[in-house]
Amino acid sequence: MTKVLIVYASLTGNTRTGAHILEEAFKELDTDVDVLESYDADPFEYEDYDICVVGTYTYGTDADLPDEIVDFYEELEDVDLDGKVYGVFGSGDVFYVGKYCLCVDYFEEQFEKTGAQKGANGIKYNLDPDEEATTNLKSFAKELVAKLEQMN
Incomplete structure (x- = not known):
């Protein structure tokens, strides 16, 4: 069975809501899905999954990564995810023109x-x-599963 890990950071609950919408979508696609908040997750956990998903909001006027996901972000580049599929989603505020969901x-x-x-x-x-x-x-969610099936 395809295994999916969704890791997210959420301040207001908007990204958490997106993560749970995705969780249900992946369940409907017959995958085994886990959802973790970023401060509970280690990017090396992705090695045990087929599909790796991150959800994050964009913080402030400088379009910064949220504090609670910075370590996860920095450590991610050291993980070997060859043969795996990834996807990223996030919430933002269109008020921040030019920095929306960066x-x-x-x-x-x-x-x-x-x-x-x-x-x-x-x-x-x-x-x-x-x-x-x-x-x-x-x-x-459907596209991520389809990409994995295409690769296998």
């Missing part, structure tokens, strides 16, 4: 260093996931 991009760049294959374009949504974001997250 941490999704940062994590995609970091995953590239691990040898994992990008399974889908990152999902970015404004604040709490609305109906469109929910649909996009469900499609995102």
Whole structure:
């Protein structure tokens, strides 16, 4: 059975909501899915999974990584995820023009260093996931599973 690990950081609950939408979507796709908050996770845990997902918000006017996921981000580049699929999603606020959801991009760049294959374009949504974001997250899960099946 395909194993999925979703690691997320959430300050207001918006990214946590996205993580749980994804969790349900992956369950509907007959995968074994685990969800961890970033401060409870170690990036080396991804070695035991087929699909590696990160959810993060973008913090402040400087588009910083949230404090609670910085260590995870920095250690991620040292993990060998060859043969695995990754995806990144996150919440942001469109008020921050030019810096909207930039941490999704940062994590995609970091995953590239691990040898994992990008399974889908990152999902970015404004604040709490609305109906469109929910649909996009469900499609995102399907794309990640399809990419893994294509690779195997």
